[in-house]
Amino acid sequence: MSPWRLELLRIMRTRRLIALVAMFVILGVGGPVLVHYLPQIIKSKTATSDIKLILPKPKPFDGIQNFANNISSLCTLVVAIVAAASLAIDANPVIAIFYRTRVRKPAPLLVPRFVAVIGASVVALALGTLGAWYETTVLIGSLSFGPLVVGFLLEALWLFFVVSTVAFFSSVIRSVLGVVGATVTLFLALALLESVPGVMSWMPTRLAESEADLIGHPAGVLWHAIVTAGIASLLVFGIAIYLFGRREVSR
Amino acid sequence: MNGLRTHCLSKSYGETEAVRNIDLEVPAGAIYGLVGPNGSGKTTTFELLAGLRHATAGTIEWGVPLNQVAYCPDTPEFEPWLTAMEVLDAASGLLGKPRPRKILVEMLDHVGLADSAAHRVGGFSRGMTSRLGIAAGLIGEPKVLIADEPAAALDPAGRREVIDLLAHLRDSVTVIVSSHDLADVQRICDSVGVLTRGQLVYQGSVDDLLAKASTVLRILVHPPATCLKNLISDAPWVQSVREEQPGELIVDVTDAREAELHMARLIAQSNTGLIEYGRAGASLQDIFFELTETGRYSQRKHKAGDPQ
Numbered sequence: 154m155s156p157w158r159l160e161l162l163r164i165m166r167t168r169r170l171i172a173l174v175a176m177f178v179i180l181g182v183g184g185p186v187l188v189h190y191l192p193q194i195i196k197s198k199t200a201t202s203d204i205k206l207i208l209p210k211p212k213p214f215d216g217i218q219n220f221a222n223n224i225s226s227l228c229t230l231v232v233a234i235v236a237a238a239s240l241a242i243d244a245n246p247v248i249a250i251f252y253r254t255r256v257r258k259p260a261p262l263l264v265p266r267f268v269a270v271i272g273a274s275v276v277a278l279a280l281g282t283l284g285a286w287y288e289t290t291v292l293i294g295s296l297s298f299g300p301l302v303v304g305f306l307l308e309a310l311w312l313f314f315v316v317s318t319v320a321f322f323s324s325v326i327r328s329v330l331g332v333v334g335a336t337v338t339l340f341l342a343l344a345l346l347e348s349v350p351g352v353m354s355w356m357p358t359r360l361a362e363s364e365a366d367l368i369g370h371p372a373g374v375l376w377h378a379i380v381t382a383g384i385a386s387l388l389v390f391g392i393a394i395y396l397f398g399r400r401e402v403s404r
Numbered sequence: 405m406n407g408l409r410t411h412c413l414s415k416s417y418g419e420t421e422a423v424r425n426i427d428l429e430v431p432a433g434a435i436y437g438l439v440g441p442n443g444s445g446k447t448t449t450f451e452l453l454a455g456l457r458h459a460t461a462g463t464i465e466w467g468v469p470l471n472q473v474a475y476c477p478d479t480p481e482f483e484p485w486l487t488a489m490e491v492l493d494a495a496s497g498l499l500g501k502p503r504p505r506k507i508l509v510e511m512l513d514h515v516g517l518a519d520s521a522a523h524r525v526g527g528f529s530r531g532m533t534s535r536l537g538i539a540a541g542l543i544g545e546p547k548v549l550i551a552d553e554p555a556a557a558l559d560p561a562g563r564r565e566v567i568d569l570l571a572h573l574r575d576s577v578t579v580i581v582s583s584h585d586l587a588d589v590q591r592i593c594d595s596v597g598v599l600t601r602g603q604l605v606y607q608g609s610v611d612d613l614l615a616k617a618s619t620v621l622r623i624l625v626h627p628p629a630t631c632l633k634n635l636i637s638d639a640p641w642v643q644s645v646r647e648e649q650p651g652e653l654i655v656d657v658t659d660a661r662e663a664e665l666h667m668a669r670l671i672a673q674s675n676t677g678l679i680e681y682g683r684a685g686a687s688l689q690d691i692f693f694e695l696t697e698t699g700r701y702s703q704r705k706h707k708a709g710d711p712q
Contacts, residue, residue, distance in 0.1 A: 154490060154497040166485040247481040251540070254454055254475045255498035402456045 156261065160239075160269035169235045170273045176231045177281030180223040185216030185288035213296045214368050216289035220281065224308055225361030228281070230337065232312055236270045236319035237332040242397070244329050246404035259398035267320055267390065274312045279305065282364065296368065304364030307375060310382050311360035315340075317386040317393070324396035327403070357382035407432040408453065408548055408578055413462035415448055422448040424602045425462070430595070432467060433575040437589035437610075438582045439692055440599035446582045449599065450475065450552050453580065466548060467578070471499060474546035478553040480537030484526025488517050488536055491525055495540040503543060515539045516565065530557040538566060548578045555583065567592055586692055598695045605695050619643075619657050623671070624680035627651035632674035639666065654684060 164170045192208040242262065243249045256262040282305045289296055315336070322335040343358045353359070359366075359378040366375065408430040415423040423445045430436040440446050451457045453464060454475035466473055482491045489508055496503040503511075512518045515535040520528070525536060534557045541549055551570065555563040563585070571592040573579050583589050589596060590610055598606040598613075606613060625632060627650040636655055637645045641662035645655045657663040671678050 154493040154502070156498060159494050159497070162485070162490070163483070245481065247477055247479060248483065250454075250456060250475065250477050251480070251482060251495070252498065253456060254473070255471075255495060255544070257455070257471060401458060402451065 156256070156265040157269075160265040163239060163266075164269050164273050167238070169238065169270075170277075173231060173235055173273050173277035174280055177224075177228055177277040178284050180228065181220050181281030181284035182288050184219035184223060184285055185292055188215045188219050189288075189292040211293050213289050213294040216293045217285055217296060217301070217364055217368055218362070220285040221304075221308075221362035221364045221366075224278070224281075224311075224364075225358070228278075229311075229315055229340065229361060230333075232270075232274045232315050233319055233333050233336045234329075235273070236316045237323060237329045237336070239266045239270050240316075240320050240323040241327065241329045241332050242266075242323070243327045243400065243402060246402050249402050253402060259394045263320065263394055263397060267316060270316050271313055274316065275309045278308055278312060282308075285364075300368050301364055304366065304368065307360045307363035307379065310379065310386075311357065311363070314357045314360070314382045314386045317390040320393040321389040321396075324393040324400065354378065355381045357385060407434070407467050408580070409465040409467070410453070411463045411465075413449070413452060413464060414460045415445075415452055415457060416460045422602055423452065426599075426602075426604050427607075428453075428597060428604070429607065430578055430580055432578055434594040435570065435574055435579045435581065435592050437593035437596040438580060438599060439586060439589055439596060440582075444599045445602040446599055447478065447552055448602075450550050450580070450582070453550055468547040472544075472547040474541040474544060474549050476537045476541040476549070476551045476554055478556060479530070480533055480540070482525045482533070482536065482540070485524060487522050487524055488512060488528075489521040491536060491540055492543045496543045499544040501544055508543070511539045511543050514569070516562070531559065531562055534558055535562065535566070538569065542573075546577060548580070549573065551579065551581045553582055553584065555585070555588065563588070598692060600695065619660055620684040621655040621657060621663060621667070622680070622682055622684040623653040623655065623667075623678070625651050625653070625671070626677035626679065629653055629676060632671060632676045635670045635674050636667075639670065641666070651679070 188211045192211070195206060195208065240263065242252060252262055282301065286296055286298075286301060318339060319332060319336050322332040322339075326332050326335055340358065343356055347353050347356045347358055354377040357378055359375060360382055363375060408428065410426055410428040413423060413426040413428070414421065426445075426449060428436075428449075438446055438449065448457065452459055453466075454473060455470050456475070486494065489505075489512065492503070492508045492511055496508075509518065509521065512521050515538055517532060517535055517539065520532065525533065528536065534554065538551070538554055541551070549570075554570065555566045558566060567588050570579055570581060574592075574594075581589075581593070593610055595607070595609050596613060597604050623629075623632070629647055629651050633645055633647060633653055636642055636653065639662075641657055641659040643656040643658050645653055648654050655663070667681070671681075
């Protein structure tokens with residue numbers, strides 16, 4: 154059994170793929186539905202009162218923005234948890250012994266896990282995006298497909314950054330919970346840094362809502378974030394491989 | 405294939421020295437038993453030899469490439485979502501030596517798990533997991549096998565099977581094994597190392613160890629044994645002799661070789677009827693306790709002398 158098949162089995166049999174797809178698809182399909190029916194829900198709840206609400210008619214952008222908001226929060230958290238469960242190899246030191254005494258170099262051990270998690274996350278993102286696009290088109294109005302595809306690719310880059318970050322923390326922290334906690338803390342810090350003028354455009358976190366950004370704004374404003382996310386992802390994953398190779402199994 | 409050697413191998417965790425200046429000499433193809441009480445540094449030594457830990461000082465010569473060194477931890481664990489067959493398939497595949505299904509089945513059969521080949525290991529008992537650990541170690545055809553308490557979780561029949569399995573590897577694989585059952589070590593090991601408090605206090609053949617420590621002899625004769633006792637006590641190689649009960653002499657000798665040469669003559673000279681003659685306390689277990697208790701005694705003395 155090759156390491157690639159092993160990782161395919163891991164992502165399927167541990168139901169991590171199902172968790173990812175379910176999360177992205179539910180939010181992708183549910184977001185535009187919620188946006189479409191929200192005015193009616195609010196009106197029905199306030200029908201008996203004297204307050205008269207005038208709500209704008211939802212636009213296609215609103216449907217996709219709802220999904221994009223969820224990608225930057227809930228979906229990112231789920232991807233981080235799934236990635237930590239796969240990449241924190243030393244979380245169970247006895248199982249780590251099985252791997253480390255058979256694959257002596259860190260890269261062949263980490264890369265298949267990394268690719269499997271990225272692959273599963275991007276598949277889930279694609280299905281969620283398709284769901285959001287379909288529901289938005291059917292319920293609210295048509296969306297331009299080109300910016301949506303580019304937005305999808307940039308959000309895939311965001312997920313690449315997320316998984317790379319998890320890989321880095323997995324090489325310095327052993328427990329899955331610790332890795333997830335460190336990743337979430339870092340992303341919260343990055344989100345806070347987004348408010349600093351001049352720094353904002355360079356933050357990788359800006360890519361998390363690319364689908365909405367590209368549909369709602371002219372293309373080109375995300376170039377800084379693309380460069381930062383690409384370089385940072387490769388750099389932290391490289392450091393993760395180096396640190397993982399130096400670390401001892403501890404029990 | 406060369407043997408495995410370490411030179412002044414040490415491992416410290418901060419102030420604590422888990423392993424101190426160990427010079428292991430494991431001949432190629434031999435079965436080497438590493439024994440010692442809990443916390444003596446056996447597992448740390450094994451993990452150093454398996455390349456899982458970095459030595460603080462000293463060197464290791466494996467004699468073979470490191471990917472031909474297999475390590476079976478004392479309580480092996482595997483991904484619970486894999487079947488037993490898939491564990492062996494993964495174990496060989498990760499080593500870059502994929503094995504055909506027939507070989508995997510044979511190996512599972514060898515460790516008594518053929519009926520559980522398609523079962524996920526998450527539901528395995530500890531004994532079954534231990535057997536699978538041995539199979540996963542051997543499937544890559546290693547040249548050096550390090551097995552930490554390989555039979556610890558097994559019932560007596562399973563224990564015997566695993567020990568026999570290791571014994572059959574003699575000459576083709578260098579086996580380094582630890583066990584709390586010293587009878588197993590005595591039965592299959594060519595040489596033995598005794599580890600206490602991170603130090604190797606003895607290394608050599610099991611026979612030499614037994615001979616070295618078996619300086620107490622037991623002689624059972626038809627009473628009275630007074631004449632024989634007097635003759636023995638006059639011998640220069642005797643430290644003490646006492647009559648435990650009528651006809652039973654316990655002789656503490658300073659030179660076992662001299663005793664072997666002259667004892668029969670003394671018995672004949674005393675004109676006493678011999679019933680039984682042998683070593684008292686000749687098991688590896690007794691020697692093990694003697695060696696490791698000495699270590700503990702030294703430790704207590706050392707601590708008592710330490711200024712607080």
